[in-house]
Amino acid sequence: MATGRTHRPATRSRGIPEATVARLPLYLRALTALSERSVPTVSSEELAAAAGVNSAKLRKDFSYLGSYGTRGVGYDVEYLVYQISRELGLTQDWPVVIVGIGNLGAALANYGGFASRGFRVAALIDADPAMAGKPVAGLPVRHTDELEAIISDNGVSIGVIATPAGAAQQVCDRLVNAGVTSILNFAPTVLTVPEGVDVRKVDLSIELQILAFHEQRKAGEDADPAASAAAAAATSAAAAAVATPPPVARTATGAGGGKGPDGDVPAVMPA
Amino acid sequence: MATGRTHRPATRSRGIPEATVARLPLYLRALTALSERSVPTVSSEELAAAAGVNSAKLRKDFSYLGSYGTRGVGYDVEYLVYQISRELGLTQDWPVVIVGIGNLGAALANYGGFASRGFRVAALIDADPAMAGKPVAGLPVRHTDELEAIISDNGVSIGVIATPAGAAQQVCDRLVNAGVTSILNFAPTVLTVPEGVDVRKVDLSIELQILAFHEQRKAGEDADPAASAAAAAATSAAAAAVATPPPVARTATGAGGGKGPDGDVPAVMPA
DNA sequence: TTTTGTGAATGGCTTCACAGCG
DNA sequence: CGCTGTGAAGCCATTCACAAAA
Numbered sequence: 001m002a003t004g005r006t007h008r009p010a011t012r013s014r015g016i017p018e019a020t021v022a023r024l025p026l027y028l029r030a031l032t033a034l035s036e037r038s039v040p041t042v043s044s045e046e047l048a049a050a051a052g053v054n055s056a057k058l059r060k061d062f063s064y065l066g067s068y069g070t071r072g073v074g075y076d077v078e079y080l081v082y083q084i085s086r087e088l089g090l091t092q093d094w095p096v097v098i099v100g101i102g103n104l105g106a107a108l109a110n111y112g113g114f115a116s117r118g119f120r121v122a123a124l125i126d127a128d129p130a131m132a133g134k135p136v137a138g139l140p141v142r143h144t145d146e147l148e149a150i151i152s153d154n155g156v157s158i159g160v161i162a163t164p165a166g167a168a169q170q171v172c173d174r175l176v177n178a179g180v181t182s183i184l185n186f187a188p189t190v191l192t193v194p195e196g197v198d199v200r201k202v203d204l205s206i207e208l209q210i211l212a213f214h215e216q217r218k219a220g221e222d223a224d225p226a227a228s229a230a231a232a233a234a235t236s237a238a239a240a241a242v243a244t245p246p247p248v249a250r251t252a253t254g255a256g257g258g259k260g261p262d263g264d265v266p267a268v269m270p271a
Numbered sequence: 272m273a274t275g276r277t278h279r280p281a282t283r284s285r286g287i288p289e290a291t292v293a294r295l296p297l298y299l300r301a302l303t304a305l306s307e308r309s310v311p312t313v314s315s316e317e318l319a320a321a322a323g324v325n326s327a328k329l330r331k332d333f334s335y336l337g338s339y340g341t342r343g344v345g346y347d348v349e350y351l352v353y354q355i356s357r358e359l360g361l362t363q364d365w366p367v368v369i370v371g372i373g374n375l376g377a378a379l380a381n382y383g384g385f386a387s388r389g390f391r392v393a394a395l396i397d398a399d400p401a402m403a404g405k406p407v408a409g410l411p412v413r414h415t416d417e418l419e420a421i422i423s424d425n426g427v428s429i430g431v432i433a434t435p436a437g438a439a440q441q442v443c444d445r446l447v448n449a450g451v452t453s454i455l456n457f458a459p460t461v462l463t464v465p466e467g468v469d470v471r472k473v474d475l476s477i478e479l480q481i482l483a484f485h486e487q488r489k490a491g492e493d494a495d496p497a498a499s500a501a502a503a504a505a506t507s508a509a510a511a512a513v514a515t516p517p518p519v520a521r522t523a524t525g526a527g528g529g530k531g532p533d534g535d536v537p538a539v540m541p542a
Numbered sequence: 543t544t545t546t547g548t549g550a551a552t553g554g555c556t557t558c559a560c561a562g563c564g
Numbered sequence: 565c566g567c568t569g570t571g572a573a574g575c576c577a578t579t580c581a582c583a584a585a586a
Contacts (some may be wrong), residue, residue: 026461207473562568
């Protein structure tokens with residue numbers, strides 16, 4: 001909370017909503033695709049469809065960045081790509097380190113989506129001495145002992161943790177101490193970090209559980225309200241209709257229970 | 272978006288908020304840990320800390336499930352584990368298939384967090400004929416031709432897509448046609464599905480971009496009262512304390528721009 | 543007394559709907 | 565006219581704060 005302060009009277013109203021920030025990468029991806037097809041301009045309607053959101057939301061999102069469109073025409077693709085990239089900080093190079101080179105860590109190291117977005121894997125780090133020196137995705141795995149040196153030598157500020165849950169907090173502490181201020185955590189644990197450090201988590205198991213919840217509800221809804229229903233029936237005898245949010249059919253970009261398009265919660269994923 | 276028609280006001284009760292559903296797996300994980308340590312009861316305060324949320328939110332969340340606590344005491348760990356598991360539909364077995372056995376698909380196949388949560392990998396499917404029969408994580412890779420048969424033979428309703436972006440929609444269509452109604456998509460593409468099918472996405476590249484946005488902002492602001500230390504320390508001046516990490520900040524479970532606790536957006540991740 | 547469960551207050555995000563500009 | 569940009573309204577979700585229960 002303390003940080004609620006949004007400073008910056010500068011140009012326009014700085015202070016882009018988190019929800020908007022989270023969608024910018026989506027727009028960027030759609031725009032990049034259009035750009036590669038040499039499409040010069042897009043309307044909010046078209047771009048929204050390509051990104052899987054609704055056009056009003058998209059326009060509102062862009063309005064936080066500035067007035068980059070042309071009424072009666074739409075948005076210039078190239079220009080928007082540039083503006084969003086700049087806003088996201090992708091016009092600069094972000095060296096990242098991946099700690100924990102197991103199956104997942106190796107998969108991440110091989111992932112090609114980094115470079116194309118301004119991220120560069122500066123080093124792969126693992127605690128297993130046997131891994132040291134072994135090449136993964138073209139890079140030699142470095143031992144954990146070198147962690148601090150690697151961070152400072154490369155000016156790394158973003159770290160990816162793909163270790164087992166048990167090692168995550170310790171690795172996190174070392175990364176933070178060495179200067180990392182943003183962490184992407186794949187280990188199924190809650191990380192404790194000092195103020196000023198951002199943590200985002202990705203947990204596959206959680207995503208599957210959320211899907212299971214909705215899946216279960218679908219099954220019981222058709223005609224046989226068995227399983228679920230029973231439970232807290234105590235509340236209101238009424239509710240004949242199981243309030244199941246009917247999934248809005250549409251270009252689903254990450255629909256949860258059929259309502260929110262994607263404002264969700266991340267998932268966890270261990271190494 | 273056809274019609275602005277609102278759905279059901281839901282008499283009340285049975286509709287658990289999406290945001291709450293998304294946090295149940297988090298509570299479950301924390302509770303499971305307590306259970307393994309044979310802790311009999313927990314207060315909302317303790318459990319909240321372990322799950323990385325605040326206690327008021329946790330109590331409100333549980334209130335949607337029913338009154339499972341005891342005033343003046345707290346919650347019975349075992350009982351809550353059961354109730355949440357049941358609510359999430361984890362008391363039953365969920366066969367899942369993973370399509371696209373590249374680096375990521377293989378990592379997912381090897382992920383141990385499935386079985387422990389009620390998910391069972393029924394099959395691994397890949398389009399590459401050379402992969403057919405090759406064992407991955409103890410299972411022989413099956414060719415895409417068998418997709419439909421595998422789905423119906425095993426009664427699979429949840430599918431995981433870890434293919435390259437270009438193949439995702441096609442795979443998705445086949446899965447849906449064969450009967451899958453929940454999809455976890457790792458390919459960096461917006462999937463279009465019929466009404467009634469849920470899609471959740473995980474995209475690593477997007478998560479990194481969101482981190483970059485905040486990282487960039489930190490660097491630009493120094494007068495920040497809160498961010499203090501951590502700030503632009505990354506490159507040089509940083510590493511004041513190289514010794515041991517004594518960070519005693521808030522338990523960050525996925526802080527956004529230093530305000531929002533965790534309500535975020537998933538990330539994308541290609542194969 | 544302790545801690546839950548929950549109305550009420552608050553704040554943020556989404557959607558609407560239309561004014562405004564090209 | 566067409567389409568953007570945006571005030572205003574509507575919805576959720578989070579947080580507060582306290583009565584109720586053990």
